[in-house]
Amino acid sequence: MAEVGTFTYRMLGFKNKPVNHYIRPFYLEVAKSVKIKHFCHGSKRIHEIFINWLKEGLITNVGRPFFTFGFFSGYSHNTNDCVGLLDEDNVDFLKYMNSLGLLKNTFVLLMSDHGARYGNLRQTEQGKLEERMPYFGIFVPPEFRKEHPNKYIAFLENTKKLVTPFDIYETFMEINEEKNEYKPTDRTSYSLFSNIPMERTCQSAGIEAHWCACLAWKNTSVSENHVINTARESVNMFNEMIGEYSIMCHKLDLKHITRAIKLESNENVLKFKESKDIDGRIADMSAKTKPLQAFYQITMETTPGNVTSSVDLQSGQVFISKEDISRINKYYDAPKCIVKRKPELRPYCVCKENI
Template sequence: MRRRRTVIYIIQIILIASLLFLFYFVTISDKNLFKQGFGKKIRNESSSSFSRQAHLLDNYCKFAWTEPMDNTLKKRLKFPKRAGCEKYNIDLFKRYPATGEFSMKSKAHRNKLECVAQVLKGGLRPAAHTYQLGKTQTFSPKLNKRFWINANNFILTCFSGQLVIYRKQFMGFKMDENLKLVVDGPFEIPEPKIPKFDSKQFSISILGLDSTSRAQFGRHMRKTTDLLQRMGSVVFEAYNKVGDNSAVNLIPILADELSETENMSLLDETGDVNLNKILPTKTPLNPDTIQWIWKHLPPEYITMFNDDVMHTSRGLFHYPPDNFLDGFGESPARFYYRPYYNHLYSQLSNCWRKCLDGELLAEVFIDSWFRFERIFSKIPHFGFTFISSLTHDDPNNLEMLDHTLFHRLGYLNVINFDPLVNQNVPLQRTGCLENTILIILGDHGNRVHPLNRYTFAGKIEERAPYLSILVPPRFRKLFPEKYRNLRENSQRFVSNFHVHSTLKYITSLSKNLESSRRSKSLFELQPMNSTCQDNRVISNHCLCMVDASQDISKVPNPESLEEVLRTYLADFNECFNVESLQCGNVTETLMPNNYVQVWARTKISDSEVVRKKERASAVRPKFNKVIYPYLTCNLQSKNGDSVEVFTQFRLIQLSQNITIPYPPRLSVNSSSQCSHFSFPTDYCNCVDLLLAI
């Protein structure tokens, strides 16, 4: 017995020693890899034409930036798990997400099942809210034998004798007029008619999420955010919506200037941005005559328009009725899915649900985007998908999409790592995004949930939608300066019009098109002095902050701010001599404008602003007590650099709670090898590398 214990003890020692050695080896390897990678970044940054890394605090517009987990949101936040959806249909078919093929998996009904495929049509003016049944074909599915449906919108109905045991609507692809409706065998991925992409030709994929802000995406889509970051996606930190609802925010992105507004003044009679210049309210527009961005594309491009309408009377560019005629008179794209949604929401009596027949509906809608990108990855294409129902009423519901979008992006991505384990593991890659520029965006933040109506951060989030742009490695190699500009512009104050100019630039690469006259592309360096008027943002949505000196109860104490900064810099104590920190007085104190503070979705009078503030203060004493003081300090780094630290603080006056919402901006003496870095993390990584050499 004693000998056995001794053997076990020796084995344990060997295992522990092996683990320690392995940990040491991995740590040293990771550190060496980091030094190599960051050293390359230093060389790239140094060799670029930029004197200094762009920073949010460079801008003339001091943007009201909020953290994903802002402490004013705490009581309103929820993190729902993936919905457990009840199934009421027999689980008859398996559908393959990447291709849309079906196979029967129910052994109970083999050899005695008869099914009917029916095409769904309609969804066009003058009856855009309806659908009609078209071509039909009867077939008998075989167990585990694949088939697919040659239609964009269709229903499958199956019978056991006279009893209907299965009925469901789907989105698909009508690939060939000459093929029958039900095609036996696997779906064949189409090969390009043109042998290879033009060297400057790129596909465009836009995935829109209704009522989704930058901060909301960050807190609820954590796995997806991490994956996008590792793929090289650029997130825009100061992206400001221009108007209130979906239509007024998506028209400037997807369409050229409207012919109805070309002769209108940019400013209204009050000197503010003219809303009618963006989207006229007294002239219902015909969506068929609008110059959509995809109308500029060469004929070989495949197009998709996929709008989750949420209600048969609504839908993008059908609603509101004051702005648009009742929908498209002709299909806006080759693949147009309004008939599917009309059938779906008619089935639901226009009452939205998270689930339908065992599935989270938003995942079904995401899969139509995913399938389009998978199937047409080798062919030039433009896809627009907009998912409304999950997040329109409750911003917390976005959490339920994280798992699916993470895995779908992981399948499509071309970067050589395993997204499940976050390691550089060689995998068989689909390469579906190697020719595609992927844009994920929100039209605006949530506008109706209590989180956004009654919290300080929520009112800001409503005006700061999510925007990320992922360009493939091929684009980065062809246009390295354009990619650097894109990254720099992530810190600049921009709006919807810049996204349109970016789309125009992409479409012009292989076709000589006139650039947008309304703004510069995000592939061009944006100015630091842009205002809301410059970016065509209406004042009640503008997040450029204003002077708070007339509204504050007392001037912020610079010593209290300095103490918070010292605590913040303590995380970088191997880089900075924090004891050398010296600060002056508060340089300015700002706050969001009155329209933002009182949640004004439309322009209101000054007297109405005062009335709303007084009423809110009476109901909620903490209302309108958040300010942003700014402080300039100086300190020394461990390698002898003189560093100026410009910091934006966030102060709740009632509690005197002080935080630093955004990393301070560093200005380093020009003789330093690390002088071009503005963010503490990047600068300190540079210093660490230099000290280690």
């Protein structure tokens, strides 16, 4: 979408070519073609031309330091229907990089600028979260991992923390080992190879409340209907799992619910309807979006035994994943009759005395 490029959408662009290789003029001409509506230019799809151009840049610079930035949004700007057209060629491009030996010492960033902004999905809580949390992935080359093991450990830990696009700038400065004397904003930003505070908040990161996608666990009553139904469904599932071995294992009954917490949505996100201004700085908070899902984590005790279950609750129906169940008391010899035959049932089986 060269007509709305990063530096030319409501801006003046460049007087002189800003880089060694600049594909925008080519795509401005391609955009004049009628076939562009079908994502084709001649016999090739426009993304193939783009990826081939990136490949030419790679082979030209093998053995020399280089930086390439390519952004392709023609298939996905208004809808995600055609994103799949890119999948195989994206994979082939990464394989091509690997065949040139570039992945040994080259950082690769795969990213998008935002999620769904139009259509029915955008009006749901899920759509609003996607709009605020675009995909961002980094491949850290083996040479960097070996030379800077502590930085790589910090990077892995930061995948579980709040990060923002402003942190990418700081990360580039660290990769280039440059002292960052220029700050792009007055907000606090971090390199992804530094120790980002776990307690970092949207406010400290300079994220406006209606753009903050952070969720919070809050205590909820153990007498709430959804909590009770979830606990009962959990126990039913446990008994179904051990059903084949019921001659060896006791049937479990719900004794009591110890604690329940609920993952609550950000009210500012739910109320956000759209931006009143073209730059997205002024928010229209008149939306009345209702969450379609509620997530509960419940600690309960069964007789005999106890477990913790984390569940997804939608429209009153309980959904439980086996992967989200944790037993928090010691097994001791309770599941000894099942250990060798069915070890995955240890959290749920309490062996009968005469077995």
